[in-house]
Amino acid sequence: MREVMKKKDIEVKFRVFEDRCRQSGLKVTPQRVAVYKALIGTDLHPTAEEVHRMVKQDIHSISLDTVNRTLLTLAEIGAAFQVEGTGQRRRFDGDLENHQHFRCIKCGKIVDFHHKPFDNIDIPAQLHGQFQVMRKTVYLEGLCQTCSAVSSS
Amino acid sequence: MREVMKKKDIEVKFRVFEDRCRQSGLKVTPQRVAVYKALIGTDLHPTAEEVHRMVKQDIHSISLDTVNRTLLTLAEIGAAFQVEGTGQRRRFDGDLENHQHFRCIKCGKIVDFHHKPFDNIDIPAQLHGQFQVMRKTVYLEGLCQTCSAVSSS
DNA sequence: TGACAAATAAGAGCTAATCCTATTTAGTAG
DNA sequence: CTACTAAATAGGATTAGCTCTTATTTGTCA
Incomplete structure (x- = not known):
């Protein structure tokens, strides 16, 4: 995109x-x-x-x-x-615009995706005092197509 | 909670x-x-x-x-x-229930928080074919109270 | 109960990240 | 423009988390 x-x-x-x-x-x-x-x-x-x-x-x-x-x-x-994720190797992202990530729990691949409604989620009021939020990401985990095919066989 | x-x-x-x-x-x-x-x-x-x-x-x-x-x-x-996050040290979570994370970009601390509306966010239709989503997390980054105080001084 | 694939312990090996120190440099004031 | 100072850098050494290797042990299933 x-x-x-x-x-x-x-x-x-x-x-x-x-x-x-x-x-x-x-x-x-x-x-x-x-x-x-x-x-x-x-x-x-x-x-x-x-x-x-x-x-x-x-x-x-x-x-x-x-x-x-x-x-x-x-x-x-x-x-x-x-970039939030795996834990083996640190990855960085210079894109400060809203976008979301999916990570495969099997192969570790991280894929960007965009979804308008996720760009506008509201920070819960309870956090306002506690944290100064600079970034919101919806982070999905699961199996990618490839790994899903392998593990069901 | x-x-x-x-x-x-x-x-x-x-x-x-x-x-x-x-x-x-x-x-x-x-x-x-x-x-x-x-x-x-x-x-x-x-x-x-x-x-x-x-x-x-x-x-x-x-x-x-x-x-x-x-x-x-x-x-x-x-x-x-x-647990998605930092990148130095791998952390695990046995809590499969819905909950969200905030991470401080300065000290690296990860804090759980709960917020009902985030438990029910819908996976975008565009992803249905591509991924088998097993977990959804809203991941917030920013400054915690402590680090926020330090950096503004 | 026996056979076998899978899992484990222990230690060696690897690799990303951090630390250390001498040197260089950006920012600033004269 | 020059000199000064604190900050930043290069390069190599070190550390730490994780992975691999091999011999041994142990679930699982027939």
């Missing part, structure tokens, strides 16, 4: 990002910018290693540790999200 | 579990049973290591690997769930 972002859009988002960094007292380093741009330029829920591979094309010397640290930082300032 | 399960309830669930194992062609070993009972007897989303510690009281020689393997198996046959 969502197309991979165009260069121009990335530039626009970048200014917002830059502001957000300075507000949080974070330096706008080339590494940080490169990681951010790489992340919002894909919709594949990349791992740190995958982002590292992408970013290396621009900044040859960037370390995996920096990418990891930066991705966590982005998640902390709300410029990206960790 | 949910009280930790009483011994009698655990015994009832255990019979269901036993059947489910045999149906899946799995042996009902003491280790498997102990892990299962430990998991449904708590609501703390334990890690494999935590379950291991609990189970060791009954079966002194049980290995961490067995606990890990068993927990994954339980999740595979639908007798338990992996």
Whole structure:
């Protein structure tokens, strides 16, 4: 559904990002910018290693540790999200728009899906005092078509 | 809301579990049973290591690997769930009843909450062919009270 | 009761993530 | 433009959670 972002859009988002960094007292380093741009330029829920591979094309010397640290930082300032799921390997998502996830409990695959009614669910009033909610996701688990076929045979 | 399960309830669930194992062609070993009972007897989303510690009281020689393997198996046959979340450490949940999770993006804490309307959300029709949905969770991310206070100071 | 596939224990091995430290750099004030 | 300082980075070492391997044990079913 969502197309991979165009260069121009990335530039626009970048200014917002830059502001957000300075507000949080974070330096706008080339590494940080490169990681951010790489992340919002894909919709594949990349791992740190995958982002590292992408970013290396621009900044040859960037370390995996920096990418990891930066991705966590982005998640902390709300410029990206960790994808909820499996637990083996951390995956990130630069798409801040509403979308939902399905995860297969057998093969671990995570699939995006969109469903308008889910975009507008209301946070229960009881939570208002307790939490500052920045993201709502409907998370479904079960068997994908492939695994479903295998396990019933 | 949910009280930790009483011994009698655990015994009832255990019979269901036993059947489910045999149906899946799995042996009902003491280790498997102990892990299962430990998991449904708590609501703390334990890690494999935590379950291991609990189970060791009954079966002194049980290995961490067995606990890990068993927990994954339980999740595979639908007798338990992996808690969606963080990505560092795998956590499990033996509570198959409807409940939702909030996760703090700063400290990683996962908190259960209950909200009736979320228990009855409908799976979008578009997914019916693609996935066999076994669990629906509304997953909220943001800042908990503690972290919210710290970051605004 | 015997046979066999499945499960287990124990430890080795693997891999993602984190830590450590010397060096570099963005932001800022002069 | 220059100098300063705290923050960020590179690179390698370390850690920790999880998985694999192998020999042994144990449910299950005939």
